[in-house]
Amino acid sequence: xxxxxxxxxxxxxxxxxxxxxxxxxxxxxxxxxxxxxxRDESVEKVAREGAKxxxxxxxxxxxxxxxxxxxxxxxxFPGSYSAFVEKKIGNPGILxxxxxxxxxxxxxxxxxxxxxxxxxxxxxxxxxYGKISNEIKGTGGFGYDPIFIPENSELTFAENPELKNxxxxxxxxxxxxxxFIM
Amino acid sequence: xxxxxxxxxxxxxxxxxxxxxxxxxxxxxxxxxxxxxxRDESVEKVAREGAKxxxxxxxxxxxxxxxxxxxxxxxxFPGSYSAFVEKKIGNPGILxxxxxxxxxxxxxxxxxxxxxxxxxxxxxxxxxYGKISNEIKGTGGFGYDPIFIPENSELTFAENPELKNxxxxxxxxxxxxxxFIM
Numbered sequence: 214x215x216x217x218x219x220x221x222x223x224x225x226x227x228x229x230x231x232x233x234x235x236x237x238x239x240x241x242x243x244x245x246x247x248x249x250x251x252r253d254e255s256v257e258k259v260a261r262e263g264a265k266x267x268x269x270x271x272x273x274x275x276x277x278x279x280x281x282x283x284x285x286x287x288x289x290f291p292g293s294y295s296a297f298v299e300k301k302i303g304n305p306g307i308l309x310x311x312x313x314x315x316x317x318x319x320x321x322x323x324x325x326x327x328x329x330x331x332x333x334x335x336x337x338x339x340x341x342y343g344k345i346s347n348e349i350k351g352t353g354g355f356g357y358d359p360i361f362i363p364e365n366s367e368l369t370f371a372e373n374p375e376l377k378n379x380x381x382x383x384x385x386x387x388x389x390x391x392x393f394i395m
Numbered sequence: 396x397x398x399x400x401x402x403x404x405x406x407x408x409x410x411x412x413x414x415x416x417x418x419x420x421x422x423x424x425x426x427x428x429x430x431x432x433x434r435d436e437s438v439e440k441v442a443r444e445g446a447k448x449x450x451x452x453x454x455x456x457x458x459x460x461x462x463x464x465x466x467x468x469x470x471x472f473p474g475s476y477s478a479f480v481e482k483k484i485g486n487p488g489i490l491x492x493x494x495x496x497x498x499x500x501x502x503x504x505x506x507x508x509x510x511x512x513x514x515x516x517x518x519x520x521x522x523x524y525g526k527i528s529n530e531i532k533g534t535g536g537f538g539y540d541p542i543f544i545p546e547n548s549e550l551t552f553a554e555n556p557e558l559k560n561x562x563x564x565x566x567x568x569x570x571x572x573x574x575f576i577m
Binding site for chain 2: 252288309
């Protein structure tokens, strides 16, 4: 099968996607073409508009992926703005915001936006539910992994990256896309 | 002089601009035409791209304005994302993030983007320096006004809205634009 173009500046996303794709005989190939991220609280919309934008430039089918962490007690902050917020206040900032907060529920959501050869966009989402830990723990993964404990686990994603690779939001979204395209 | 079109959904911005403009015999007229806010940490770039976008739709000279609060100890968070962050974590969230922080320096920045009849964009900025209060105080103004104390004052903008109207970042930016256009 022709490789699926994946617009991203992050080669780790490609590795991860290929890990999932190989079961389905699907191969992803990185294309570095920056696209504007719209200001919308939905990662699905960001991925949708990103895919459309890249398709309009290259006129070939393409996927983009956007993801974020949505924290219940913070009205789903930081959501689709996760990368910006992480850079600015980081995990210590999130823990401060949750000081004294009993509800520590949170979820990671990933959205894959796929624009087909006709310019029609579909999105595929993956969600992992869990909670925010009381302290920063673990050295694996990146971003919010050291403060996210998935359901049915006592360890953060950063303490248990093998588990993350099995159940991650991004893996679920890419898997759904593979099942659609194969 | 022909009124200057000001693309905004906020009629208060028009009132405020006209307050400043009348000294220079400049009149602003609201136009409601939503424009995409790009994801950039600079309010200047957001205003610039916004003005270009609206000009391309209406083919007439137009201004847009973007502003935000930039907090020193938080790496200039929330900056151009101020509206989103305020909606999500509000002033209590900002105070939590600054718990135990001695450096409470902050500034408000406003940028007016003006696209002229030839499609050329210029920006005009205004800044007010100050600090973040230890508690939420005052009922005037809106947004971050109840936690922002401007330099040489002991009161927040929300406690002293008259002062805000005199020295605000937005007033300075609009004033600069008026001096340019008159």
